[in-house]
Amino acid sequence: MTSAFTAIVVRDFTLAVRQGGGIGTAIGFFLTVIVLLPLGLGPDQQLLQRIAPGALWIALLLSVLLSADRLYQTDHDDGSLEIMALSSTPLEIVVLAKASVHWLTSGLPLAIAAPVFGFLLNLDTALIAPLAIAMVTGSLALSLLASLGAAITVGLRQGGLLVSLLILPLYVPVMIFGVLASSGAQSGIDNSGAALVILMAIVLAALVVSPFASAAALRSFMR
Amino acid sequence: MVFTGLDFTADAGRMLVLRGPNGAGKTSLLRLIAGLAEPVGGSLVFEHTSLPRDTMLGEHVHFIAHHDAIKLHLSVAENLKFWAGFFGGGDVAGAMQAMNLTSLGEFQAQRLSAGQKRRLGLARLALIERPVWLLDEPTVGLDAASQQLLAAMMVRHLDGGGVIIASTHIDLPVKSSDVLDFANLAEQAS
Amino acid sequence: MSSIERFANPTRFMRLQKAVQPWVWVITFALFGVGLFLGLTRAPADYQQGETVRIMYVHVPAAWSALMVYSVMALASIIGIVFRHPLADIAAKAAAPIGAVFCFLALATGALWGKPMWGTWWVWDARLTSMFVLFLLYLGYMAIWQAIDDPRRASRIAAIVAIVGFINVPIVKFSVDWWYSLHQPASVFRAGGPTIHASILTPLLIMGLAFSFLFLALHLIAIRSEIGARRIRQTELARTGALQ
Numbered sequence: 081m082t083s084a085f086t087a088i089v090v091r092d093f094t095l096a097v098r099q100g101g102g103i104g105t106a107i108g109f110f111l112t113v114i115v116l117l118p119l120g121l122g123p124d125q126q127l128l129q130r131i132a133p134g135a136l137w138i139a140l141l142l143s144v145l146l147s148a149d150r151l152y153q154t155d156h157d158d159g160s161l162e163i164m165a166l167s168s169t170p171l172e173i174v175v176l177a178k179a180s181v182h183w184l185t186s187g188l189p190l191a192i193a194a195p196v197f198g199f200l201l202n203l204d205t206a207l208i209a210p211l212a213i214a215m216v217t218g219s220l221a222l223s224l225l226a227s228l229g230a231a232i233t234v235g236l237r238q239g240g241l242l243v244s245l246l247i248l249p250l251y252v253p254v255m256i257f258g259v260l261a262s263s264g265a266q267s268g269i270d271n272s273g274a275a276l277v278i279l280m281a282i283v284l285a286a287l288v289v290s291p292f293a294s295a296a297a298l299r300s301f302m303r
Numbered sequence: 304m305v306f307t308g309l310d311f312t313a314d315a316g317r318m319l320v321l322r323g324p325n326g327a328g329k330t331s332l333l334r335l336i337a338g339l340a341e342p343v344g345g346s347l348v349f350e351h352t353s354l355p356r357d358t359m360l361g362e363h364v365h366f367i368a369h370h371d372a373i374k375l376h377l378s379v380a381e382n383l384k385f386w387a388g389f390f391g392g393g394d395v396a397g398a399m400q401a402m403n404l405t406s407l408g409e410f411q412a413q414r415l416s417a418g419q420k421r422r423l424g425l426a427r428l429a430l431i432e433r434p435v436w437l438l439d440e441p442t443v444g445l446d447a448a449s450q451q452l453l454a455a456m457m458v459r460h461l462d463g464g465g466v467i468i469a470s471t472h473i474d475l476p477v478k479s480s481d482v483l484d485f486a487n488l489a490e491q492a493s
Numbered sequence: 494m495s496s497i498e499r500f501a502n503p504t505r506f507m508r509l510q511k512a513v514q515p516w517v518w519v520i521t522f523a524l525f526g527v528g529l530f531l532g533l534t535r536a537p538a539d540y541q542q543g544e545t546v547r548i549m550y551v552h553v554p555a556a557w558s559a560l561m562v563y564s565v566m567a568l569a570s571i572i573g574i575v576f577r578h579p580l581a582d583i584a585a586k587a588a589a590p591i592g593a594v595f596c597f598l599a600l601a602t603g604a605l606w607g608k609p610m611w612g613t614w615w616v617w618d619a620r621l622t623s624m625f626v627l628f629l630l631y632l633g634y635m636a637i638w639q640a641i642d643d644p645r646r647a648s649r650i651a652a653i654v655a656i657v658g659f660i661n662v663p664i665v666k667f668s669v670d671w672w673y674s675l676h677q678p679a680s681v682f683r684a685g686g687p688t689i690h691a692s693i694l695t696p697l698l699i700m701g702l703a704f705s706f707l708f709l710a711l712h713l714i715a716i717r718s719e720i721g722a723r724r725i726r727q728t729e730l731a732r733t734g735a736l737q
Contacts, residue, residue, distance in 0.1 A: 087388030159370030300649035
């Protein structure tokens with residue numbers, strides 16, 4: 081089971097690096113959202129500073145969602161998933177391995193890049209550290225939930241649009257506590273510590289629910 | 304529900320060949336045996352000396368489907384190494400040799416021809432020992448020499464007491480085989 | 494084996510439904526008659542809000558029902574996925590559009606009520622937001638049934654969506670409560686209305702019961718038509734020779 085986990089992590093990571101695109105496209109998309117915001121809202125520095133944490137979280141959320149869309153697609157299409165189902169390794173482990181790689185190749189780099197891009201939105205420098213911590217934590221939940229969305233829609237033609245509709249409600253709590261944990265005392269009282277703890281609780285809940293639900297969905301699509 | 308009234312046994316050391324027109328349900332039957340599909344009614348019993356009777360076949364079968372389950376951006380050796388790692392062990396060099404892929408080891412799978420890709424898919428059979436082989440049109444895209452390699456592998460598997468259930472249009476040079484014809488079955492049903 | 498059982502149950506349901514349906518309708522209409530009469534004519538108008546307070550007699554029961562229907566849907570999904578009972582899958586599927594309409598009704602009447610009361614159609618208040626998320630969950634659930642052709646596969650995937658959504662609803666509620674309490678001034682949501690008197694509570698509860706029976710009536714019909722639709726599909730499949 082450990083060897084299966086390692087095998088998938090190594091393979092998916094190799095593929096992500098070799099195929100390129102993945103990480104670069106996600107960061108590019110992230111940057112696009114960040115650039116569009118001031119253009120749409122006007123270059124008011126005060127306004128931008130106020131909305132910066134929320135805006136960065138929205139950008140993170142959309143980028144993760146976009147990159148997760150195809151998480152299981154290639155394995156489903158080329159038959160690898162069926163072969164993986166025919167083994168003593170439970171599909172839950174497969175899901176965990178693939179979600180981990182997804183986090184390593186999209187959530188984590190984005191979470192590291194976000195505070196840097198924050199300068200474009202006049203992000204308060206005091207918030208850089210809390211934002212990075214909250215995003216590294218929260219993106220774990222985002223990857224796990226995105227895995228669920230990708231698994232639910234793996235065999236469908238119009239999967240991409242449906243994923244957004246299905247995953248949006250699940251992203252609401254992550255988003256709210258993520259923003260709270262990264263905006264410090266910006267909105268009056270500083271609740272960021274408590275929010276970060278709850279964000280971790282959500283990560284743990286996603287860690288419990290997502291592998292089982294994703295694996296169940298993948299099994300249904302094979303049967 | 305694709306078929307009804309199907310009754311067959313596949314014995315150790317023998318091959319069961321599935322024949323019939325397209326859409327007769329050969330693939331569905333193989334998926335059913337593998338546990339990738341659920342029967343509406345009926346049962347499949349797996350008798351093996353060392354395993355309980357109600358074992359799901361899953362991890363005891365090699366299933367060769369239409370798709371080769373290979374990653375185009377990995378080399379031939381890396382593809383097999385991945386499956387060896389996933390299955391928890393396997394003889395990568397031996398598998399490459401069995402399907403004559405040794406000289407192609409370092410090539411990325413996307414540069415292989417269709418037949419070579421098929422051979423890479425089939426090499427999984429030699430990677431790790433599993434008692435039951437389910438082969439869905441295994442010879443598609445293979446030239447005569449590769450068919451010989453496959454047949455040799457199948458004979459070795461049968462000699463070792465393995466079971467093969469294969470759907471194929473081509474007569475493979477494998478003796479000791481039974482035939483289950485879906486054409487007769489369809490007539491019975493209608 | 495179980496294939497006979499599989500079809501016997503829906504058949505028994507069809508018989509039961511036929512016998513019960515008229516009575517359910519009678520009770521539904523009676524409850525609506527009494528509830529609306531009491532709520533619209535006998536219950537007092539609010540001294541602050543005037544007659545608009547009567548929207549409550551539709552708004553609150555609709556919101557209750559929307560939550561209740563989702564629970565029914567999630568429960569049926571759990572039964573469907575654990576016991577593989579086809580009737581449970583059908584019940585879950587049939588409940589969704591009804592619940593979505595209740596949810597929409599609650600949101601729409603809420604907006605109508607909010608305009609005179611708060612001066613705006615929509616506020617990103619905790620309760621409104623979580624109700625809106627519930628509506629999205631209904632839409633997602635129905636979209637899954639739309640997107641997957643094979644009913645057996647669709648029922649499993651839809652069940653996963655319903656169950657995960659069910660876990661999510663309290664979390665969303667909790668999170669928006671927090672979010673709201675930090676960001677919004679506490680003046681908007683303070684209802685501060687009169688404590689509930691029997692003259693208001695009685696029609697409210699009767700309307701709640703009326704909505705529950707309306708759901709039951711519609712649900713029974715929806716299940717019946719779904720069973721019918723599946724039988725037609727099966728007959729057609731059998732006629733085309735069942736070939737893929």
